[in-house]
Amino acid sequence: MSPISPSRRRLLESLIAAMGGLALSSVRAATPPVSLLTRPIPSTGEQLPVIGLGSWITFNVGRDPQGRRESTDVMRQFFAGGGRLVDSSPMYGSAQDVIGEAVQTLKPARLFSADKVWVSGGARGVAQVEASRKLWRVPRFDLLQVHNLLSWEEHLPLLLAMKREGRLRYVGITTSEGRRHAEIEKIMASQPIDFVQISYNALDRDVEQRILPLARERKIGVIVNRPFRQGDLTQALAGKPLPGWAADIGCTTWAQALLKFIVSHPAVTCAIPATSSVAHVRENLLAGTGRMPDEALRKRIAQDVERLA
Amino acid sequence: MSEWWTYSLSDFLMFSSRSYYRLIESYNAAFWPAHLLALVAGLVVISAISRPRQHLRRSAALVLAAAWGWVAWAYHLERYAEINTAAPYFAAAFAAQALLLCWLAYKPGNAAPAPQPAALGLACLAIFAYPLLVLARDGGTWRQAEIFGIVPDPTAVATLGVLLAWRAPAIFWLIPVSWCLVSGATLMELKIGHAWLLPALALIVVLARVIGSKTSRDLNSTANPRS
Numbered sequence: 001m002s003p004i005s006p007s008r009r010r011l012l013e014s015l016i017a018a019m020g021g022l023a024l025s026s027v028r029a030a031t032p033p034v035s036l037l038t039r040p041i042p043s044t045g046e047q048l049p050v051i052g053l054g055s056w057i058t059f060n061v062g063r064d065p066q067g068r069r070e071s072t073d074v075m076r077q078f079f080a081g082g083g084r085l086v087d088s089s090p091m092y093g094s095a096q097d098v099i100g101e102a103v104q105t106l107k108p109a110r111l112f113s114a115d116k117v118w119v120s121g122g123a124r125g126v127a128q129v130e131a132s133r134k135l136w137r138v139p140r141f142d143l144l145q146v147h148n149l150l151s152w153e154e155h156l157p158l159l160l161a162m163k164r165e166g167r168l169r170y171v172g173i174t175t176s177e178g179r180r181h182a183e184i185e186k187i188m189a190s191q192p193i194d195f196v197q198i199s200y201n202a203l204d205r206d207v208e209q210r211i212l213p214l215a216r217e218r219k220i221g222v223i224v225n226r227p228f229r230q231g232d233l234t235q236a237l238a239g240k241p242l243p244g245w246a247a248d249i250g251c252t253t254w255a256q257a258l259l260k261f262i263v264s265h266p267a268v269t270c271a272i273p274a275t276s277s278v279a280h281v282r283e284n285l286l287a288g289t290g291r292m293p294d295e296a297l298r299k300r301i302a303q304d305v306e307r308l309a
Numbered sequence: 310m311s312e313w314w315t316y317s318l319s320d321f322l323m324f325s326s327r328s329y330y331r332l333i334e335s336y337n338a339a340f341w342p343a344h345l346l347a348l349v350a351g352l353v354v355i356s357a358i359s360r361p362r363q364h365l366r367r368s369a370a371l372v373l374a375a376a377w378g379w380v381a382w383a384y385h386l387e388r389y390a391e392i393n394t395a396a397p398y399f400a401a402a403f404a405a406q407a408l409l410l411c412w413l414a415y416k417p418g419n420a421a422p423a424p425q426p427a428a429l430g431l432a433c434l435a436i437f438a439y440p441l442l443v444l445a446r447d448g449g450t451w452r453q454a455e456i457f458g459i460v461p462d463p464t465a466v467a468t469l470g471v472l473l474a475w476r477a478p479a480i481f482w483l484i485p486v487s488w489c490l491v492s493g494a495t496l497m498e499l500k501i502g503h504a505w506l507l508p509a510l511a512l513i514v515v516l517a518r519v520i521g522s523k524t525s526r527d528l529n530s531t532a533n534p535r536s
Contacts, residue, residue: 060324062391064331093323093392177320230319276325 036082036288039269041170042219043194048112050263051288052085053078053281054225054274060093061276070276072102077278079108081285087197087223087272088136089116089147090128096135104137113138114195114223116174118147122154129162145172145197149180149187156191170194176225178206188214197223200268201233202261202305212267221269224262228273233258236309243304245297250290255280259287261301264294318498324392326499330443333460334452336388340459347458350376351436354457354467358429358474366475370414373468376458378407384460399488403461406468406484413481427517431470431510439463442503462492462507469514476521486511 036049053075061067075086088095096115103111115132117125133141144159146152152173162168172195175184181198188196188211196215200207201224215222228234237254251257255273262271273284293301337344350372357369381403390396439462440454457463465485472481489511496504 057323057325060392061328062324062332062388064328064335067328067331091323091394093394276327 036285037263037292039221039263041194041221041269042215043170043221048221048270049082049084049288050268050270051083051259051285052087052112052114052223052270052272053083054272055086055088055095055099056092056225056274057230058274058276059088059095059098061098062094067276068098068101070278071098072105073278074276074281075099075102075108076106077281078285079106079111081282082288083281083285084110084112085114085143085223085270085272086111087114087225088132089118090132091116091118091147096132100135100137111138112142114143114145114172115141116145116147117155117159118150120151122151122158125151125155125158140167141169143170143172143195144168145174145195147174149173149175149183152187156187156193160192170221172196172221172223174223174225175199178204181206181211185210185214188218188220193220195221195223195269197225199226200224200262200265201227201229202258202302203229203233203309205302208265212265216267222267224268224271227259227262227271228255233305233309237305240308243300245293245300245304248291249293249297251287253283255283256287257301258305259284260293261298261305263288264292264298318494322495322498323394326501328392329499330446330449330453332388332392333455334450336384337452337454337456337459340383344456344459347376347456348436351432351457351467354471355429355432355436358425358432358471361474367414369471370410372458373464373471374407374410374414376464377403377410377468379458380461380464381407399461399491402484402488406481409481409484410468413475413477425474427514428470428474431473431514432467434510435463435467435470439466442506445502461488465489465492466507466510469511473514473518473521476518482515482518486515 036051038047038049040046041048058074059071061071078086086099088099090096113136115129115136117129117132119125119128129141129144133139144162146155146159156171156173159168159171163171171193173184173187173191173193174197175181176197176199178199184196184198187193196211198207198211200212200222204226212222214220234255237258240254242251242254242257246252246257249257249260251260259271259273262268273280275281275284353365353372354369357365381400385396385400385403389399393399436457440456443449443451443453443455455463457467465488468485469482469489471477472485489507493504493506493508493511496507
């Protein structure tokens with residue numbers, strides 16, 4: 001996989017970061033949308049911003065008008081900040097409909113819609129994909145993934161056929177929290193998939209052994225879920241002072257450092273932190289800008305997080 | 310599926326505490342002032358425990374059946390299902406409990422056990438104290454108060470009080486006790502301070518029932534010794 005491509009604002013970001021975290025925050029609030037660093041999708045070379053947006057729990061707000069307004073605000077900030085990939089699933093309650101309402105309101109020009117099929121049996125998968133598409137209010141999905149490998153033997157041929165017919169751009173599979181990695185590897189090695197979605201963060205690094213190298217070898221894009229262990233990691237690190245290396249890579253918060261650790265892995269295409277807070281979206285997007293840690297610093301970040309969390 | 314052991318409670322929690330309490334808030338707003346009617350219904354339940362007469366037992370069983378039926382439809386199916394895919398199953402369980410309570414109203418039994426302070430205390434806790442719990446939570450407001458007959462938790466607790474007072478057979482206990490465990494686990498994952506309360510109450514009530522049954526058996530065997 002090719003290295004992270006420079007953005008127009010990268011030098012400016014680094015310069016601002018070098019001037020100190022406080023300066024970074026204040027300038028950030030006043031600056032126009034930041035161009036995020038991007039990575040190519042290995043199967044096509046299409047560039048994708050390294051920070052995406054997850055929707056597990058955060059966008060499941062039911063019919064609550066206030067919750068829906070807040071979710072739309074989060075997506076507005078995400079797109080304004082250069083984000084593209086939004087990820088959801090039929091498993092996430094009302095999240096698909098909430099995203100669809102925001103898509104209808106915001107009409108984002110460069111949305112990369114990533115959803116999943118999560119149902120037993122191939123025939124029901126067709127109906128579920130169509131129901132999901134209607135909830136999202138999109139003409140077609142960019143990426144559909146088999147959620148947690150449920151009935152993958154039946155769903156994968158369906159999704160690959162949709163791709164051949166031009167009704168879908170990319171096909172993937174997902175897992176979370178280290179489950180069924182052996183099966184994930186088998187599918188990665190044998191099926192023509194474009195993406196694999198896995199859990200990866202500074203503490204959960206099993207995927208570094210086999211899955212991430214295999215993704216590079218097979219030219220499969222990697223989407224990373226649960227970058228903060230569903231908030232537990234940032235909570236465990238709250239109040240702990242950032243080590244000196246944080247300033248070197250332009251991080252003013254632990255969340256940014258944790259995200260930079262993930263997206264700086266050469267096999268990772270993007271991370272998808274979920275949030276219901278506009279401030280957190282801004283913070284997450286900043287992690288996709290500026291200097292990234294090299295291999296030595298990545299090791300040190302992992303050690304420090306292990307020690308402090 | 311071989312990986313089931315790797316799942317934890319948090320893997321099944323699909324909403325935040327903010328969404329959960331906002332749902333209760335909007336639900337309360339939609340049905341206000343039905344809460345006043347629910348309070349009257351709660352007083353009927355308390356009367357049936359404190360004055361164990363057959364017609365009161367029948368009325369209380371019908372009140373509880375209506376409460377479980379209402380919560381099944383208005384809360385679980387119409388509201389909770391928006392954020393929890395398991396809610397339709399909860400609705401089915403609550404509807405089943407409503408039918409069981411209708412049966413209890415139809416066959417209230419002849420025995421009129423003496424009033425039990427534990428059962429009375431439990432019902433009073435559910436009807437009068439449970440709505441106050443919301444104030445103990447950070448950011449909790451009256452608009453999110455959980456009222457007997459309107460939302461599931463106090464409804465289940467009050468029902469357990471009645472079942473304890475009436476020494477109802479085990480089948481009537483299954484769904485209320487299960488709900489206390491499920492809801493307690495949900496609140497625990499949402500990191501709500503009083504999450505322990507529901508499972509603790511269920512445990513105490515079940516123990517009280519078991520001890521009560523044993524005591525009755527012992528008294529019977531003492532009164533009718535084998536020759």
